[in-house]
Amino acid sequence: MRFEPTDRVPVAPLLGAHAVALAGIPHERACQDPSAQADALLLAVEAYQPDAIFTLMDLSAEPEALGAAADMRPGQPPVIVRHLTPQQLDTEALEERILTARVPVFIETVSRLRDALDDSILIGALICGPLTAAANAIGIEAWGRMLRRDRDLAARLLARLTAACTSLLQRHAQAGAHAVMLLEPVATSVILGPPDLEALLLPRLQEIARAAHDSGLLSMLHVCGDCRPSLSLLADSRADVLSLDAPVDLPAARHIVSGKTALMGNLDVRHLLPHDTPDAVYQRARALVFEMDSTGGFVLSTGCEIPPETPRENVAHFMAAAQM
Amino acid sequence: MDIETVTAELERAIEAGDEEAGPAAARALLDLGVEPTYVTSALSRAMARLGRQFQRLDVFVPDLLVATDAFDAAMQVVEAALLKSESGRKLKGTVIVGVVEGDIHTLGKNLVAVMLKADGFQVHDLGRDVKVARFAEAAQEFQADTIAMSSLMTTTMGRMKDVIDLLVTQDRRQRYRVMVGGAPITQQFADEIGADGYAEDAPDAVALANRLLASGRAGGGET
Numbered sequence: 134m135r136f137e138p139t140d141r142v143p144v145a146p147l148l149g150a151h152a153v154a155l156a157g158i159p160h161e162r163a164c165q166d167p168s169a170q171a172d173a174l175l176l177a178v179e180a181y182q183p184d185a186i187f188t189l190m191d192l193s194a195e196p197e198a199l200g201a202a203a204d205m206r207p208g209q210p211p212v213i214v215r216h217l218t219p220q221q222l223d224t225e226a227l228e229e230r231i232l233t234a235r236v237p238v239f240i241e242t243v244s245r246l247r248d249a250l251d252d253s254i255l256i257g258a259l260i261c262g263p264l265t266a267a268a269n270a271i272g273i274e275a276w277g278r279m280l281r282r283d284r285d286l287a288a289r290l291l292a293r294l295t296a297a298c299t300s301l302l303q304r305h306a307q308a309g310a311h312a313v314m315l316l317e318p319v320a321t322s323v324i325l326g327p328p329d330l331e332a333l334l335l336p337r338l339q340e341i342a343r344a345a346h347d348s349g350l351l352s353m354l355h356v357c358g359d360c361r362p363s364l365s366l367l368a369d370s371r372a373d374v375l376s377l378d379a380p381v382d383l384p385a386a387r388h389i390v391s392g393k394t395a396l397m398g399n400l401d402v403r404h405l406l407p408h409d410t411p412d413a414v415y416q417r418a419r420a421l422v423f424e425m426d427s428t429g430g431f432v433l434s435t436g437c438e439i440p441p442e443t444p445r446e447n448v449a450h451f452m453a454a455a456q457m
Numbered sequence: 458m459d460i461e462t463v464t465a466e467l468e469r470a471i472e473a474g475d476e477e478a479g480p481a482a483a484r485a486l487l488d489l490g491v492e493p494t495y496v497t498s499a500l501s502r503a504m505a506r507l508g509r510q511f512q513r514l515d516v517f518v519p520d521l522l523v524a525t526d527a528f529d530a531a532m533q534v535v536e537a538a539l540l541k542s543e544s545g546r547k548l549k550g551t552v553i554v555g556v557v558e559g560d561i562h563t564l565g566k567n568l569v570a571v572m573l574k575a576d577g578f579q580v581h582d583l584g585r586d587v588k589v590a591r592f593a594e595a596a597q598e599f600q601a602d603t604i605a606m607s608s609l610m611t612t613t614m615g616r617m618k619d620v621i622d623l624l625v626t627q628d629r630r631q632r633y634r635v636m637v638g639g640a641p642i643t644q645q646f647a648d649e650i651g652a653d654g655y656a657e658d659a660p661d662a663v664a665l666a667n668r669l670l671a672s673g674r675a676g677g678g679e680t
């Protein structure tokens with residue numbers, strides 16, 4: 134998944150929530166039980182033969198470990214029901230704390246995937262990026278206000294969470310992950326404008342990419358939503374792969390990132406994947422492959438995690454589009 | 458200082474999210490003898506301008522959050538005066554807004570709420586992860602005529618239909634105008650679940666609320 138010429142485009146959708154539904158496992162169980170989660174992901178690997186498999190996306194796992202309270206809901210992603218104060222997050226203890234609560238579930242899932250798959254496909258751990266972890270732990274409104282009213286504290290919290298993310302990715306490396314994908318939906322351009330991205334987050338992303346490389350991991354960065362205004366900055370994150378959501382035009386993005394990072398994406402998971410026809414999914418994915426595949430540096434994927442209710446046929450047609 | 462200068466200062470303070478200068482300028486205007494509705498118009502203008510800047514991505518969510526605080530602080534100053542004033546401010550109606558159960562994406566809902574407020578609606582924000590029954594109950598409690606629901610996920614958007622179905626079961630559907638929005642929502646979905654309207658962003662949500670108000674469609678409020 135670096136820049137080597139490929140005989141076909143690599144395909145690596147974020148299968149988590151769909152895999153769990155496909156396996157008939159309640160979503161909340163997969164968030165708490167590594168064997169259930171790993172079984173579901175392995176079943177999806179068997180069904181779709183992707184080039185990579187990622188752990189289930191759960192943006193509440195790290196905030197909960199940091200001290201926020203999360204509620205499990207039947208068949209749904211967890212809901213953060215109580216946030217921390219910024220002061221509670223302002224401590225060196227985060228490096229240890231981030232490894233508690235349900236976070237070990239995901240580390241153990243990686244270990245099980247590696248046992249079962251070895252090096253046959255890429256195994257990626259999804260983890261909350263420092264910004265998203267901070268914002269989801271203290272509440273995004275509190276985060277936004279802090280950004281304007283107490284920038285020093287905001288910067289300090291990001292530094293602390295960067296250390297925490299680093300300690301977490303090292304555990305994933307030990308567990309056998311090949312890659313770590315940092316999830317930063319809160320870095321979407323409407324929330325974190327390019328000036329704040331450049332001043333506050335970019336240096337942290339670079340630090341984490343370096344730490345991933347030092348641990349022998351491929352470093353991936355995922356930002357949801359429309360982040361066209363931030364692309365040239367995101368290209369400087371030193372991530373090997375930048376995974377983008379459907380609102381971004383990938384061929385145009387490729388000009389902007391100009392080889393600094395491979396691109397991954399970006400079929401729409403809000404309408405197309407769950408609600409459109411298998412043929413429409415195939416056509417759209419195929420068109421993207423044609424537009425992107427000429428020079429390598431592209432991984433066909435979804436714009437974010439595939440929703441649980443997505444029909445199996447749609448995912449199969451998505452996968453087929455990668456074949457020549 | 459003259460009215461014009463203070464008005465400009467008020468609008469600047471709101472746009473800059475200045476929680477102290479905003480209410481201070483509102484107070485200064487009232488002291489200069491203007492009608493409270495003059496102040497609320499200035500506040501609306503500032504928020505609407507900010508909304509347009511946000512659409513162009515000249516400003517970002519954190520800017521809107523602090524502007525909302527400054528707006529709320531200035532509104533508090535004016536509200537006391539509005540109660541006493543002869544002209545009063547005729548509120549356009551009462552809206553309850555909330556993010557549906559299971560969903561914690563609050564930012565879009567926040568924007569819709571403040572823009573409706575700035576446009577003269579009375580708004581009660583129920584927050585996030587709002588249970589189906591709570592929407593119906595709060596509509597009664599606040600004597601709302603409009604229910605605005607937000608959902609950002611395909612897995613939670615079905616709760617909007619549950620709220621509408623509950624209102625139908627309770628034989629209260631016709632009392633409310635129901636607006637829906639959020640990333641996965643479409644006009645088609647709004648039609649399918651029997652909502653009265655869908656809007657893509659906060660400025661459109663305000664336009665929609667006004668259209669529904671003018672159409673006289675449902676929303677008699679509680680009697």
Ligand code: B12
Pocket residue numbers: 190191192193210211212213265269272273274318319321323324357358359378402403436437438440559560561562563564565566568569605606607608609610611612636637638639640641655656657658659660661662665
């Ligand atoms: C920021 C974000 C988060 C933040 C939210 C912080 C917060 N408190 O709000 C955090 C990190 C917490 C988060 C968590 C999750 N997220 Co999220 N998130 C986003 C993201 C990137 C941006 C949303 C946002 O705030 N936009 C900015 C605001 C201003 O825009 P908006 O919300 O769209 O609102 C505007 C309009 O929609 C409209 N509108 C909104 N509401 C209403 C209501 C009415 C009545 C009207 C008329 C109009 C209207 O007006 C608004 C203003 O202009 C979106 C991507 C996207 N494209 O939307 C994903 C997204 C919504 N998230 C998604 C997911 C899956 C999740 C998680 C489940 C991930 C996980 N597995 O943990 C969790 C949710 C857990 C839960 N139980 O809710 C998916 C949903 C996919 C799907 N299947 O539908 C999205 C679409 C990403 C993607 N591409 O897949 N997320």
